[in-house]
Amino acid sequence: MRTKSYIPYLQVAPLAFVFGAFLVVPILTIIVVSFWDYDFARIIPDFVLTNYQELLSSPVTLRTYLNTLRYAAIVWAVTLVIGFTVAYFLAFHVRSDTWQTACFLICTVPFLTSNIIRMISWIPFLGRNGLLNSALLGAGIVNEPLEFLLFSDFAVILAFVHLYTLFMIVPIFNSMMRIDRSLIEAAYDAGARGLQVLVNIIIPLCKPGIAIGSIFVVTLVMGDFITVRFMSGGQSASVGLMMSNAISLMQYPAAAANAVILLALVLLMVGAMMRIVDIRREL
Amino acid sequence: MTKRYGQAIAVDSISLKIPAGTYCCLLGPSGCGKSSTLRMIAGHEDVSDGDILLGNTVVNDLPPARRGTAMMFQNYALFPHLDCVDNVAFSLKMKGVGKTERRARALDMLRLVDMQDYAARLPSQLSGGQQQRVALARALITGPSVLLLDEPLSALDPFLRAKMREELKRLQKELGISFIHVTHSQEEAMALADLVVVMNKGRIEQADTAREVFNHPRTAFVARFIGGHNILQDNGRTISVRADRASLAPPAAGESGFAGTVRAVEYLGSVVHVGVSRAGNGAAEADGFLVAIPENRFFTAPVAPGDPVTVSWKLEDVHVLEE
Numbered sequence: 162m163r164t165k166s167y168i169p170y171l172q173v174a175p176l177a178f179v180f181g182a183f184l185v186v187p188i189l190t191i192i193v194v195s196f197w198d199y200d201f202a203r204i205i206p207d208f209v210l211t212n213y214q215e216l217l218s219s220p221v222t223l224r225t226y227l228n229t230l231r232y233a234a235i236v237w238a239v240t241l242v243i244g245f246t247v248a249y250f251l252a253f254h255v256r257s258d259t260w261q262t263a264c265f266l267i268c269t270v271p272f273l274t275s276n277i278i279r280m281i282s283w284i285p286f287l288g289r290n291g292l293l294n295s296a297l298l299g300a301g302i303v304n305e306p307l308e309f310l311l312f313s314d315f316a317v318i319l320a321f322v323h324l325y326t327l328f329m330i331v332p333i334f335n336s337m338m339r340i341d342r343s344l345i346e347a348a349y350d351a352g353a354r355g356l357q358v359l360v361n362i363i364i365p366l367c368k369p370g371i372a373i374g375s376i377f378v379v380t381l382v383m384g385d386f387i388t389v390r391f392m393s394g395g396q397s398a399s400v401g402l403m404m405s406n407a408i409s410l411m412q413y414p415a416a417a418a419n420a421v422i423l424l425a426l427v428l429l430m431v432g433a434m435m436r437i438v439d440i441r442r443e444l
Numbered sequence: 445m446t447k448r449y450g451q452a453i454a455v456d457s458i459s460l461k462i463p464a465g466t467y468c469c470l471l472g473p474s475g476c477g478k479s480s481t482l483r484m485i486a487g488h489e490d491v492s493d494g495d496i497l498l499g500n501t502v503v504n505d506l507p508p509a510r511r512g513t514a515m516m517f518q519n520y521a522l523f524p525h526l527d528c529v530d531n532v533a534f535s536l537k538m539k540g541v542g543k544t545e546r547r548a549r550a551l552d553m554l555r556l557v558d559m560q561d562y563a564a565r566l567p568s569q570l571s572g573g574q575q576q577r578v579a580l581a582r583a584l585i586t587g588p589s590v591l592l593l594d595e596p597l598s599a600l601d602p603f604l605r606a607k608m609r610e611e612l613k614r615l616q617k618e619l620g621i622s623f624i625h626v627t628h629s630q631e632e633a634m635a636l637a638d639l640v641v642v643m644n645k646g647r648i649e650q651a652d653t654a655r656e657v658f659n660h661p662r663t664a665f666v667a668r669f670i671g672g673h674n675i676l677q678d679n680g681r682t683i684s685v686r687a688d689r690a691s692l693a694p695p696a697a698g699e700s701g702f703a704g705t706v707r708a709v710e711y712l713g714s715v716v717h718v719g720v721s722r723a724g725n726g727a728a729e730a731d732g733f734l735v736a737i738p739e740n741r742f743f744t745a746p747v748a749p750g751d752p753v754t755v756s757w758k759l760e761d762v763h764v765l766e767e
Contacts, residue, residue: 346488347521351535351586352509361537365525 188424195417204413212418222403222419226426229399232314232389233382236321240378241371243322244329248370249363251330252337265334268327280320280391287311287319312394320392325381329374336370337363372438376431383427454480456646457494462624462639464499464589467616469633470626472643473669478626479594481643485624486515486592498590509535514588518595520579522567528554529563532581553581556615573604580612584619591616593625597632609635630670634658642666659686664765674733675765682765687736689761692718692747694754701756706747707732716742720755 198207216222247268255261271279286292287310294306309315340363348358364371386401400423407416455477462468470478483489485496487508495502503511522531529550530537536546554560557577567575576596583591596612597605613636616623627633633640634654641651642665650662661667664675667684674685695701708719718735733755747753 341519341521343517343519343521344523347515347517347523347582348534348538349488350486350508350515351582352507352538353534354538357538361534362523 191417191420194414195421197414197417199412199414202411204411212414213422216415216418216422221398225398225400225403228397229383229401232317232321232399233379235318236325236382237375237378239318239322240326240329241375243326244333244374245367245371247326247330248334248337248367251334252340268330271323272327276324277387277391279324280388283316283320283323283392284311287316312392312396314393314397316392317389317397320388321382321385324388325378328377328381329371332370332373332377333367334370336367340366368438369440372434372440375434379430379434380427383423383430453646455484458643458646458648460641460648460651462622465620465622466638467613467623467636468625468639468641469637470624470641470643471630471633471637471669472628472649474628476643477646478628478643482515482592482594482624482626485590486513487511488515509538509586512589513592514583514586514590515592516579516583516594516596519599520567520575522575522579522582524567527564527566528559528570528578528581531567531578532585534582535586550581550585553585554578556584557581557611572600573608576600576608580615584615588621590622590624593623595626595628597627597629605632612636634670642669644669660763662766667763667765672734672736676733678762684763684765685757685761686763687717687734688715690733690735690755690757692720692735692737692745692753693756695756698760699756699758700762701754702733703752703754704733706749706751706753708749709747711739714739718742718747718753720753723752 194204195212196208196210198205198209198211251261251264251268255264284291288294289306289308289311291311293310294303297303298306344362344366345358348362353361384401386399386405389397389399389402390405400419404416404419404423407413407419458477458481470481472478480489484491487503487506491504496504498512503513508515523534526534529547532553533541533546533550536549541549551560551563554563557580559574559577559581562570562574562578567578570578576599593612597608600608609632612623612625625633625636634657637654639651640654640657642649642657644665650657650666652660657666658670658672661670661673661684664682664684667673667675672687674687674690676683676685702722704720704722706718707721708717710717710719715736716739718737719732720735721732735755
């Protein structure tokens with residue numbers, strides 16, 4: 162008996178609907194709106210390139226993008242080092258399953274609160290008269306409060322790392338748990354020492370996990386505006402913040418054009434990472 | 445080579461000397477300590493007590509690679525991200541041998557196991573038997589004086605197993621080094637080994653040539669594990685009688701035997717196995733008594749389950765076991 166030809170279409174319809182309604186339509190809307198015109202109070206359906214022209218010719222745009230990329234690069238590097246180390250410890254040094262699960266749960270504890278609260282809780286700690294400065298002053302390590310702790314790039318990156326390291330730990334840990342332990346024995350058998358095993362066996366086999374974690378961290382940092390606003394105290398800019406400012410001025414088309422450019426850039430970065438590492442093996 | 449292994453006692457004070465250039469099989473049921481023994485020799489498991497000597501050197505505290513041993517793992521443990529050449533060349537890379545030299549030497553090694561045509565493939569693109577050859581090449585490239593094999597044939601299908609068995613034996617003869625091969629298959633051990641070491645509960649039950657183990661099993665455990673033996677209680681002694689030495693005939697002069705009933709008949713091609721329960725005390729010998737009869741002789745006087753028969757064996761075929 163032949164299956165009726167429309168049955169498979171029916172089967173994929175729910176998922177197609179969800180993707181269409183919540184992903185494709187919004188993105189198409191953004192693209193369409195990015196070509197519209199606007200003035201101080203309304204947006205005007207049209208087809209103009211001025212939004213892109215203004216954006217691409219402005220030195221502020223370039224500076225903001227470079228700053229955001231800088232954040233992404235630093236946060237990526239720091240979360241990678243911390244994430245890899247924590248995952249390595251969990252996967253290879255914590256022997257019992259119970260402890261492994263317990264440690265893993267501890268890693269997720271920060272996620273029990275919203276990320277705004279997590280960010281805000283840094284402020285009394287890092288502030289000019291905050292806990293850390295009081296402690297340092299009290300201990301006589303510094304003579305006057307450290308100014309760079311809060312409302313600075315340092316604070317922004319610290320908050321990012323705090324927020325996103327788990328996104329690096331989880332996929333790398335997952336990759337590491339899939340490494341057959343006899344491979345490591347075989348490497349020792351062939352005369353490899355600790356560092357050689359790490360470089361020649363563990364890191365290459367963790368590449369898919371590293372790539373997945375990197376995609377998470379990079380896309381999250383590239384799109385962020387709230388962390389940058391809170392932690393830099395308005396002194397640093399990011400692409401997300403730029404868009405949020407445009408939206409608050411009702412300049413939706415300008416924000417939409419910026420969103421399209423950011424989306425293209427992030428997709429290129431993700432595409433580049435997927436070219437380097439085949440992550441399908443892991444999924 | 446003597447070693448003891450304390451806590452939880454996986455291997456209990458065993459002592460064994462393996463002459464150079466020997467094909468030695470550690471044989472036993474799972475959990476008998478044969479794998480632990482191998483891993484201690486390899487250096488992947490600490491020795492709790494006692495010494496491992498290779499030649500005249502105590503190697504207890506040396507890392508695996510400095511012992512002159514190489515190990516072939518049960519699941520081959522090939523590095524999935526490296527092709528065959530790089531897998532084989534791995535230990536040379538760790539020693540800092542230059543790229544061209546180590547690749548050339550790895551290719552030579554692949555040629556030895558007849559895998560040169562697959563040099564650029566990844567392990568996942570090879571069949572089980574091919575992976576095994578690569579694993580063998582990788583172990584041999586370090587120039588070990590002892591090759592340790594952990595159930596190397598258990599993952600292969602029976603046909604390939606027989607073929608690899610031949611190949612292992614050939615390689616061992618060619619290279620003239622010792623192989624220590626862990627297996628739970630007595631057939632494999634008998635086919636390969638110059639020295640069969642039967643282990644049970646962390647102890648060595650018997651270490652002898654295959655023929656000696658089969659003809660003169662030291663204990664009832666060895667006789668049972670090696671197969672083809674009937675173990676009986678006889679005037680307070682435990683004796684064994686080989687299944688192929690017993691026959692279905694009334695005892696003549698100089699023979700012993702009993703009357704019983706045929707319990708099962710198994711046709712196995714060249715031989716027919718006839719299981720016999722002894723009349724009266726079937727419960728005492730739950731195993732039953734096995735008689736292996738060559739096929740042509742069985743069919744001159746066939747028996748069927750339920751038939752009354754007499755089993756007999758020559759007194760010279762009785763082998764007394766140690767308690």
